[in-house]
Amino acid sequence: MYFHIFVEMNWEKKHITIHDIARELKISASTVSRALNNNPRISAATRDMVQKLAAAHGYQPNVMASSLRKGRGNTVGVIVPNINRSFFSNIIGGIEEKLSGAGFNLMICQSNESLDKEKEALQTLMHARVDGIMMSLSMETQDYAHLEKLLNRGIRMVFFDRVPDTLAVDGVVIDDHAAAFRITTALIEKGYRHPAHVGGSGKINVYRQRKSGYLDALKSSGSQVIASHITETDMTRQGGRKAFREIMQSDPRPDAFICAGDLAAHGVLLEALKNHFRVPEDIAVSGFANEEFTPHITPPLTSVDQKGLEMGRQAASLFLEQEATNDGSRIVIEPEVLFRLSTQKEITLRTE
Amino acid sequence: MYFHIFVEMNWEKKHITIHDIARELKISASTVSRALNNNPRISAATRDMVQKLAAAHGYQPNVMASSLRKGRGNTVGVIVPNINRSFFSNIIGGIEEKLSGAGFNLMICQSNESLDKEKEALQTLMHARVDGIMMSLSMETQDYAHLEKLLNRGIRMVFFDRVPDTLAVDGVVIDDHAAAFRITTALIEKGYRHPAHVGGSGKINVYRQRKSGYLDALKSSGSQVIASHITETDMTRQGGRKAFREIMQSDPRPDAFICAGDLAAHGVLLEALKNHFRVPEDIAVSGFANEEFTPHITPPLTSVDQKGLEMGRQAASLFLEQEATNDGSRIVIEPEVLFRLSTQKEITLRTE
DNA sequence: CTGAAAGCGCTTACAG
């Protein structure tokens, strides 16, 4: 009786190995290993026999052992600025979807927009012997020496959204320029005369793209570029409020704010309302990223769907297809502009 | 020359092992291993010598090898309903902070509030041979058989926020009852006569607690409990809108809505405004979870800070202290109610 | 098609 219980507990606790299966089937562990891995040199009969017994015992390969032996762990590291922004968590969802199908696990790190934390995360991931790294740069990351070092060591890397522009690395981005261009053009067509631009740091590629999309739209519609209508800010609500106050000093005053981020756009919006401007009648506001809150504020905020899920999937595919070298291929995804009430000039007049 | 280059490349590519260090120092690999792990039986002199050389070479232990040998991987699995809710991402932040200090890595999975995905995640984590699991139940999880199985196998588990109430497991929760009690009491004191309650599924512990906090507050303030003022909904904006319409049918009408979630509260708020009620003058609305958007909508929404970071830290500490068995200890954290404009009755009268 | 053997890099009784 006691013995029985003891055996049962062992059943529960002890993991079954290929040797257990081999012994039971009176074949070698090598054969079991091959059968389990669908090695073509194994007869169909033994393969099926092995796989059946393995399934019956609920055999699970010890990933540490196989990783150690194979020299790679089937894990990929992911670094995002922040996990709780819907854009990035969607990307992670897309990556996970593709990669877990291919048998990879994810190790997720946050840089919190800090270069030091980014380096730290890289450190951790290399330490964990990941098979590759998928990441988006932190805002602070201007210099790519730490990334080059890894690339030179032959580490597989794929970047998404925020890509080191001077490095020939694989990456997937959205067409930021097109999104900003489309918004700006649309607002001009709706009758807004002087769209302003609240951008992010010019050191960051995506923000440069958004700004140049805005500028090109002004030019191609024959509008004047007014220097005092263009500013840079950190992408916070506070930054947006400040940007609004500053830009509204200028003459002529703008009647639209194309913002490179949703938080800044929301700041602009709140400050505009606070100063008794009507949105969208007097002033239009648009953001970027389609954060969860954007459709639910008053008025709902025009923004850009950056296709995070899609981006994650594509980045993962790129990673899977990637050969030993990064050859600098770029996938560009079309963003979708979501026009909402905050840019809908004179809607009441429409019904006439 | 060529040879030199070859050597250099090897330097970059090949990971250095304890044997390399042993050879260079003319000692055994055992000693190197012990020195690196600060084994007290090693002389200070050799320890320092080894550690110095290891540092100089940038030695990094192969975690797969040590995991395989030790039979555990220094990884803990984390399952949350959803990674992009600020509450849960804060919890993850707290867990990471404590656990990475103790040398653990995190494997993060999302259940998406689905029991099936929760089981799948558990499967994945066991497969990866994690040393333990920290999790919050999915909304769908009513039956705990899958968890009991793991517990019986001796898997270390710590739960946070949504804890299986019939199992004697370690967990950390907030005092949901107290938060709901405090809000309800405060609203009654502010002059709201008939607070209604928009709750979540009664099958879930946290929602039961919030409801009973509401009920107890009514009782202790001598208010009447009106059955038609109490409803259950999924915690979406749509659910909140529907709940508002339903409850407003009843007689007497409520003049306040204590909601068990922020999205539902926002739905209530939007529907109230749409129907030309003034918030907070005619109707007060409060939420739960202090989601990012709550301070920024109009009017700002009273909500409850669930102390995610703190909860994550405490859960991680519990995990680290935990002996082989789950003994069912519960840590209860005090939430903080953040009163905002949405529950601020007759603020204009205040100034008289 | 199958097996015996070596080895991935570490840790840890065992011995001294």
Place this chain on the structure above:
DNA sequence: CTGAAAGCGCTTACAG
């Protein structure tokens, strides 16, 4: 205080 040896569970040339 240190070393030789075994072994964690797998994979994979090598041999047949």
